[in-house]
Amino acid sequence: MPVINFTYDELFEQLGKELPKDELINILPMISSDVESYDDTEVKAEFFPNRPDYYSVEGIVRSLKGYLDLEKGIPEYTIKETDNTITVDKELEEIRPYVASCIIRNVKINDQQLRNIMEFQEHLHWVIGRDRKKVAIGIHDLDKVEGPFYYKAGNPDEDKFIPLETTEELTLNEILEQHDKGEKYAKLIKDFDKYPLIVDNNNNIMSMPPIINSDLTRLTTKTTNLFLDVTGTDINAVTNSLNIIASNLAENGATIETLEVNYPYRENIIYPQFEPKIINVHKDKAEEYIGIDLTADKIVETLEKTRFNAEKIDENTVKVEVPRYRIDILHEVDIIENIALGYGFNELPAELPNFSTIANPDPKREFDKIIEQVMIGLSFIEVKSLMLTSENQHYTKLRKEIEEDRVTVAQPITQDRTMIRKSLINSLLEFLEDNKHEELPQKIFEIGDVAYIDTTKETQMKTVKKLAAAQISSVANFTTIKSIVESFVANMGFTMELKDSKNPSFIQGRCAEFTTKALNDNTPFTFKGYFGEIHPEVLTNFELEYPVIAFEVEFDQKE
Secondary structure, X not given: OOEEEEEXXXXXXXXXXXXXXXXXXXXXXXXXXXXXXEOOOEEEEEOOOOOHHHOOHHHHHXXXXXXXXXXXXXXXXXXXXXXXXXXXXXXXXXXXXXXXXXXXXXXXXXXXXXXHHHHHHHHHHHHOOOOOOOEEEEEEXXXXXXXXXXXXXXXXXXXXXXXXXXXXXXXXXXXXXXXXXHHHHHHHOOOOOOEEEEEOOOOOEEEEOOXXXXXXXXXXXXXXXXXXXXXXXXXXXXXXXXXXXXXXXXXXXOEEEOEEEEXXXXXXXXXXXXXXXXXXXXXXXXXXHHOOOOOHHHHHHHHHHOOOEEEEEEOOEXXXXXXXXXXXXXXXXXXXXXXXXXXXXXXXOOOOOOOOOOOOOOXXXXXXXXXXXXXXXXXXXXXXXXXXXXXXXXXXXXXXXXXOOOEEOOOOOOOOOOEEOOOOHHHHHHHXXXXXXXXXXXXXXXXXXXXXXXXXXXXXXXXXXXXXXXXEOOOOOHHHHHHHHHHHHHHOOEEEEEEEOOOOOEEEEEEEEXXXXXXXXXXXXXXXXEEEEEOHHHHHHOOOOOOEEEEEEEEEEOO
């Protein structure tokens, strides 16, 4: 999780009030922080990935102002509507299709604040941007360029500029080959014929997202006006990132100027998008979750303290306006958590349960341990991944048709988390894709639940435990994976029977399905599965350069 460093002096200056240092250290955990360390001058605080609005001192101060009753409700920012524009090149639709942008004027930057901005940017790159794959952020000195602006597809061998941390003009391809950032992030764009560029009205190149900014627009302590650009592959992540950056940078009195993005392949959008999201919260549900008696008026008071706008609708209902930088708020339950925070965690009554329990290992976990021991004995390393995935990752990249019995997310926050997985194979391939820089061979496995709609039981969701394993190496082949599966089945106390498989994710003729029979009739489970060599097209889709073999098993534990 990101660790945010700040000094007492800069925090108290922005807060407009000095607190005893020990009091501040005690308050920070009450606003969802984990204080990692502190001394007489500096604090290191850790925040969860779901609160990127805390990744700069401005966001922390904003929350503290509410907690200390210095300000209430959603902050008001000075926003000036303008005719500023950034026009998108149609060729970028298949490369890096989305951009969000705005202007921040009258900022004050000293050496410490300059470091804070850079750290803030990199924390967002990691948490929201998936190390720039989904989102990349550019922050520029506006006074060095002139609008209107353009997001265009650049020629790798003809377009050139001086990137940050160098003094020499380089072509786009030379940047990917010679610059440290280019070498690190080249994989994100190198397979395209053209690369994204942000340019001004005079064709000055401002940045080459997601790689590097131009030295022309480098920030200094003399910078007073900023141009923000956020590019990426997910429109929600791009929009959220710009809203967070703009709101945090505007916390100290700066002025935000709007900017319209002109798309040739979708509707135009004006940024930033600060219109609050509306969610109703109910008193009876809040009382049930928190365990205290509340009134609608008290809920309004606690939510205003946590920087929401709230209005009493009736004795049981409160309408809540959620600021757009709070991307963690998805459901009424998230609002209820903030009611507890505004009420004060320390003020909630402590109560011992009126029953005692004796701890025992979870039988399901004991079963997992058996599988883990067998797989570790076969020299595989365990990984864990999220249950949420997307149709593109789960079906399209694996050459499969999208299935109707999948469980979809009603209100997905990002385009790559739209459904619950039905298989573990794509998660393993994503892991291998992210670790191409590691030595071969790589042998990984995962034990996890999958879900689908059981249409035989009035569309109820059914959860099933699966095991999947994959190996990538230059010599991986069908014989190798067959041997691994045979060893696994034998170690689990079973024999197996094989038959041909038509699984489109695997090479035809090098893929098999299997069923098992227990050697002991008392075995409390059965399982079946498939294995083989991953299809070359799938390897290309996941940007893998060596053969991959894999198997997946579905377990059915007897009642």
